[in-house]
Amino acid sequence: MELIKEDDGLEPVSPVGQYFNSKVMSVSVLGILELEIPIDDSQAMALIKGVFLPIHPRFSSIMMIGKKGARKWKKVEVNVENHVHVPSFSFPEGSSSPSENDSFLKSYISQIAMQPFPQGQPLWEIHIIKCPTSEAQGTIIFKLHHALGDGYCLVGSLLSCLQRADNPSLPITFPSVSNFSSANKDDRNIGLRKVVSRCFSPLVNTVKDFGWSVLQSTCVEDDLSPIRCGSESFQPFLMSTVTFSLDRIKEIKSRLRVTVNDVIMGVIFLATRMYMQRASTNSNLSTNSTALVLLNTRNLRDYKSVRDMVRPNSESPWGNNFAFLHVPIPKVKPGDSQFSDPLKFVHEAHEAINRKRSSFGVVLTGKLLAIMKKCRNAEAVAKHISRTVRNSSMVISNVMGPVEKLSLANHPVKGMYHTVAGTPESLRITIFSYAGNLRVAVGAEQGFIDSELYTRSLLNAFDTILRDACGKQ
Numbered sequence: 241m242e243l244i245k246e247d248d249g250l251e252p253v254s255p256v257g258q259y260f261n262s263k264v265m266s267v268s269v270l271g272i273l274e275l276e277i278p279i280d281d282s283q284a285m286a287l288i289k290g291v292f293l294p295i296h297p298r299f300s301s302i303m304m305i306g307k308k309g310a311r312k313w314k315k316v317e318v319n320v321e322n323h324v325h326v327p328s329f330s331f332p333e334g335s336s337s338p339s340e341n342d343s344f345l346k347s348y349i350s351q352i353a354m355q356p357f358p359q360g361q362p363l364w365e366i367h368i369i370k371c372p373t374s375e376a377q378g379t380i381i382f383k384l385h386h387a388l389g390d391g392y393c394l395v396g397s398l399l400s401c402l403q404r405a406d407n408p409s410l411p412i413t414f415p416s417v418s419n420f421s422s423a424n425k426d427d428r429n430i431g432l433r434k435v436v437s438r439c440f441s442p443l444v445n446t447v448k449d450f451g452w453s454v455l456q457s458t459c460v461e462d463d464l465s466p467i468r469c470g471s472e473s474f475q476p477f478l479m480s481t482v483t484f485s486l487d488r489i490k491e492i493k494s495r496l497r498v499t500v501n502d503v504i505m506g507v508i509f510l511a512t513r514m515y516m517q518r519a520s521t522n523s524n525l526s527t528n529s530t531a532l533v534l535l536n537t538r539n540l541r542d543y544k545s546v547r548d549m550v551r552p553n554s555e556s557p558w559g560n561n562f563a564f565l566h567v568p569i570p571k572v573k574p575g576d577s578q579f580s581d582p583l584k585f586v587h588e589a590h591e592a593i594n595r596k597r598s599s600f601g602v603v604l605t606g607k608l609l610a611i612m613k614k615c616r617n618a619e620a621v622a623k624h625i626s627r628t629v630r631n632s633s634m635v636i637s638n639v640m641g642p643v644e645k646l647s648l649a650n651h652p653v654k655g656m657y658h659t660v661a662g663t664p665e666s667l668r669i670t671i672f673s674y675a676g677n678l679r680v681a682v683g684a685e686q687g688f689i690d691s692e693l694y695t696r697s698l699l700n701a702f703d704t705i706l707r708d709a710c711g712k713q
Contacts, residue, residue, distance in 0.1 A: 250312035253303055255613055255621070257387035258311055260662075261303060261363075262622035265474065266356060267386035267662035270349065271398045274376035276652040281326065281368050283649055287401070288320050288366065295397050298388045302362055311618075318362055326368045339374040350476050350686065352383060353661035363388055376654055386662070391534070395639050395658060395672075402646040402653065412642045415673065449566070449601025454608070456530065456566055457624055461631035463527040466519040467512060467667045468633040469688050474662050477683045480691040481657055482698050484678045492709045496583065498590040501638060503705070504678065505533070505593065506586030508636065508669055509569050510579065511701035515694045525572035532629060532665075533565040533593070534637040535602065563602040564628065567592050582704045626664060634667040635660070641674040657681040667694075 253261075260267040293299050301313040327348065348369070357363050363385030370378050384394045404410050452460075462468055484504075492503045509531070516523040570588045572579065596602075612621050629635060639658065646653045657672050657679040666685040671678060680698060684691035 250304070250306065250314055251297075251301075253311040253313060253387065255610070255618065256390075257303075258618040259622040259625055260386040262619050264619060264622040264626050265662050265664075267660065268353070268357075269384050269386055269391055269394045269658060269660055270353060271382040271384070271395060271658045272349070272656060273380045273382075273398075273648060273653050274373075274655040275378045275380065275648070276654045277377050278372070279368060279370050279378035279380070279651065280649075281370075284324060284366075284368065285320055287649055288324065291401050292397075293318060293320075295400050296388075299362055299364060299397075302360060303387065316362070322358070322361060323364060324366050324368065326370070338372040341371050341373045342375075344371070345369060345373050345379060346478050346480075349381065349479050349659075352381065353659075354474075354476055357385060378651070380648070386660070391637055391639050391658065391660075395641070399642060399646070402648050405645045405647040405652050408647075412646065413644065414640055414642055445595050445599030446601050446604065449596055449599045450604040453564075453566060453601055453605050453628075456631055457628040462529050462633045463524075465527045465529060465633065466516045466523055467689060468529070469666050469685065470630070471664055471666065471685070472630060474664055475666070475688075476686040477661075477668075478686050478691045479659060479681060479683055480695040481679055481681045482695045483655070484680065484702055486673060486676050486678055488702075488706060489678060492586075492706060495709045496586055496590075498586055502586055502590040502593065504638070504671060504680070505531075505567070505589035505636070506583075507698065507701045507705055508680075509589060510582055510585040510705065511694065511697040512569055512634070512667075513572050513585075514579065514697040514701055518693060518697065519690060526574065527571075529569040529633040531567045531569055532632045532635045533567050534635070535563050535565050535597075563606060565593065565596045565602065566632070567596070569633065579704070582701070583708050585701075586705060586709075630664045632665065634669060635663065635665050636669045636671070638671040639673075641672050643675065645675045655679060659683045 259265075297315060298313060300318050301315050304312050304314045306312045348367075352365070352367060357365070365383040367381040367383065368378075369381065373379065382394075382398055384397075386394075388394060389397075399412060402412070404412055461470070464470055484507075486500075489500055489503050493500050496503070498506075512529070513525050516525055516527075567589070570585050609621050609624070612624060637660065641656065653674075655677075656674055657670065659670050659681050660668055660683070666688055668683040670681045670683070672681070673679075680695075682691050682694050682698070684694055
């Protein structure tokens, strides 16, 4: 990273931005757009210069080391050609069917995820894949460094480049946050015991959550299992995705009186235990396994546009505004190989997330990181975060997408999803809603986790929960 002598007037890099671009880890977000028609990239450069770069100054800035070692963003001239890649060598010529190209696309995503960003230029890339696959006629991959912002910001930036397919003059709309995180409850008959419990439970939960977070980041780690090998560094991974109907998920939500997030978390937890059983017949389904769930710490009721994020004193500011929740994956009793109570995975996810949301453990953990940075340095905090991820079994993140179908330069977008690269966990799950569907992307460590088997387990888990909750096959 280049040193500069004069850094007056330069924007400082946020603490989390420094953690995610350190010697310990370099974390990126990959946003994948699947297009319904073949790609015409003749206007690509003009669109990037006229639409993408103006979204935020960081897309035209590089990270520098200023006086006293402080990292700053420095505005530079962007040579767009250095950031856009149109591979022709990644796919075999004369492939007999698009489905045969799927494995080549997965390998390409794994390849670019492992490659570091070139030094001395802004931290983003765009890859235009013209070869058709079983899911799309063409694919566009945005690779954006996490130091630029969190998934909420970066996905919002990508959506700023898109328009509604039905009417480009109309604004893109998003589902209400309450639709995903609120449950239907009847609080009319609350007894005194519950009132007292609600008053004291945040204090108890705060002590428990903060203490457990510190232990999980230092001396306590999950058991080794078919989803955790304990690798200390980021390993190549393969992507697989599965799509669920939001209407079906909301039907389960209403029947079980939980949230959409609770339902999908329950599906993931049940699928994880199913996968453990299928991957290893002698697998212990009562292992201590924890999911790190990324929580957006913005106080929002509805999705905010990038224009709103960059305004002064915005209630949804641009940057990295998230925290980790340690959520235990429910255990399966010995002898219950048939998963006799699949709905318990949803209910336990609901209870665990509610309990952790009512505590201030996340706030105290943030304060601890700030103290560590002040007393030591950003690299020490980056090691702490990396160890936290490594000691857990999986990472889960969820981003709400648009309600309507979108298009990019008159190319209808059939589907979209995202993933995260650069962290040491063996299994990462990312969730994105788009046009009435929920896309779940599975990033599984290559050679250790069978991503296709895991996605089949997701489908089986969803069908099982739907059947038990709603009586449907």
